[in-house]
Amino acid sequence: MTVERHLIAQAVAERRKETIAFLQRLVQEDSIRGNEAGAQAVIIEKCRKLGMELDIWEIDRTEVESHPFFRCDREQFTGNPNVVGVLKGTGGGKSLILNGHIDVVPAGDRKDWSADPYSGKVENGRLYGRGSTDMKGGTASLLLAIEAVQSLGVPLKGSVIFQSVIEEESGGAGTLAALKRGYVADGAIIPEPTNMKIFPKQQGSMWFRLKVKGKSAHGGTRYEGVSAIDNAVTVIQRLHELERDRNDRVDDPLYENIPIPLPINIGKISSGEWPSSVPDVAIIEGRIGVGPWEDMESVEEELIEALGDLKKIDEWFDQHPVEIEWFGGRWQPGSLEPGHPLIQTLSEEFQKVCAVRPVIEASPWGTDGGILSKGAGIPVAVFGPGTTELAHDADESIELEHLFKSAEILAGFIVEWCNQPV
Template identity: 30%
Template sequence: MPSVEQTIAERVEARSDRIVETLRALVSFPSIVKSNPAEAGPGERDCQLYLQKRLTALGFTTDLWDPDGPALHAKYQGRPGANKGRTFEGRPNLGGTLKGSGGGRSIMLTGHIDVVPPGAAEHWTTDPFEPVLKNGFLHGRGTVDMKGGVACMLMAVEILKELDIPLSGDIVFTTVVDEEIGGMGSLAMVDRGFRADAGIMTEPTANQIAPLCHGILWGRIIIDGIGGHAELTPNAWYTSGPVDAVQLCRQMLDGIDILNRRWMFDPKKNHPLMDLPNQIIVTQMNAGEHPSSMAGRAEIVIDAQYLPSEKDEFGLGGKVKREIEEHVFNVCQADPYLRKHPARVEWILDADCAEVPADNPFVEVFQQAVEKANLSPVLSGFGAHSDIGLPTGLGNTPTVNFGPGDPAQAHQPNERVSVRDLVDCTKAIALAIEHWCR
């Protein structure tokens, strides 16, 4: 007689078509997150309604609600996930609970259904919201980040139900919005009371267990020069100008490079599970007013990373903000104009991070399940930000990242995930649920 593990593994393999069709359905909803968080993406509600229907059919008690952004901000101001200006009309969260027989450990499966815009159509070889299966890969926006993971966690539960596997612990299932612009959806989910003894967030990790993610800071370095005619001989910078803000930007960019080189060798900026040290990445630049005028103003937008060991007393990146602000100030001291007119930093976003220790009981159980699914149990770090800090810290649900797909595919045109990855991920999650909740 085959073991329970063999039975689960064989059924998952047999249901590969169903896994793919589930992901096809999810990708077909254009649940695009808008840059203005007060606007609903065109497919966010429809995607959640689809998932709610699937959960209800499995016996889950479900809760679909539009979070109250202003009330959450007032309640958690200054804490992780509390972003000002969020409204959620037409942008619902979904949660559900499937009760076990009692006395067992519970598990939460969680992910986000919002996706970033697809970008220029000419960069895609397929329609981003009409998923295409070719050469063993499903193509479409969100296949990796992260509807692939959502499909796997849903199918893991469905297959356990098909097999009538007895579980003592509850399964909690949550899908949120707003992850791509700050994580307030996950804050709303935890505030709603969804929690468990352990959790899996199915962000793409190439099917490696990642009990660690970065925190991220988005900031805007503002440099004020003095506009003037570009072709005429300027007066001295320290008198009446003009002062070229583009030139000042070059000096600031050099200063950022210096700090990044310092961070490369700073033990506080490195972690054994992370491939790269923390770094400050320049993601946008805006400067100038007219083709024949020197730029009177410039902005450098940065994405800076921090580790859980660097969190401040509020669980955020306040210490790293101050470190960057001090460095910007010091860069300004090297220039006679910037000494008198220093650049300033405005912070846009602070998204928290978390780490679940390797000796946590769930991590050990999950490693065993992953190994039984013929995957590597070696732990890795998730180099980008994910929402695991909110259920882990605020919700007391130690949560790890684990999901299908190459994370480098996230946000790219022609995003794709392999069917093999989807099947292996579903198998590992189903085995983890059976081991943990039995």
């Protein structure tokens, strides 16, 4: 089954205005964690219009919490559903999951934004607002692709399973719940902001919390205490060494152009209560990247061992070892061979639209893709119109031209993939 690519281009072009308005509505719904309902309602309305078979459900924690990948400190999902919309295939073709997350990270300090973080304003071809690039723009491109295919009346043998999930930014409980509900497929595309690059491999990541001890004393006789802040500096330096060691070992060519393929990010520190007291405890929180070829447990071990080594340079750490807690988010890494048909088909469609070969790289961050691939063996490609640099930052925005281009590519891909024999 084929379809003239210029017809797809035309079907996408005809829906530009409508898609911009749709993405504006999505961005204007502030769907931070616990507040996803409004944005999901916009999604549901669109899915209904596309004639999808809808499955809207609130996650039942007891049904997912026994899964080894489950990492979630949220107790309450009432009122904020997961949404899946299915277009059933005629049979015999490859099925496809198209997955986007609806949750966004907090807007941060509003003073850093040039306009309301939820304005959705369009200027110079970009649409602005929290979530525009990560990843409501990607989701809009998925739905535009589906709509374009539908408008052309192209029959699909394999089913298309569109997913709008919650909780991606906090560890993936939404995608995990969809998987546990039985949604599997022969391939999956996640349009996270890759800046139109194709990522067959994704870095996983885990959060850690370190408790570093000291001994309090009056600041005027600080030599009678042991500063938890000074000890935290030692710990931070050890983490930097560990990061260097781990990255020195990376030889995957997909990481060639990434300065730090497996970063250890120290995101938070807090210590002390009084300027003139020696602090007796410091809490460090951070994130360690997990290579596509690694498993979580071995990376845990490596971090534990690195911090255990501290006792060799300072006997304080022998008596007071750093306490490690693995808390909050945890994203499984994902790994697909660049030669896999999913990547090949997507690359070919990219070339048809863009006239050049796509950049094939590894993502420096985790996505829900790891849950699909490690959890159910589903081949996953991450490919989307947004840009990582703008995600999680003030003045987040998306280049609309990229959104339309990726919809064209995805529409072509849907036609090809879903009509390939299983």
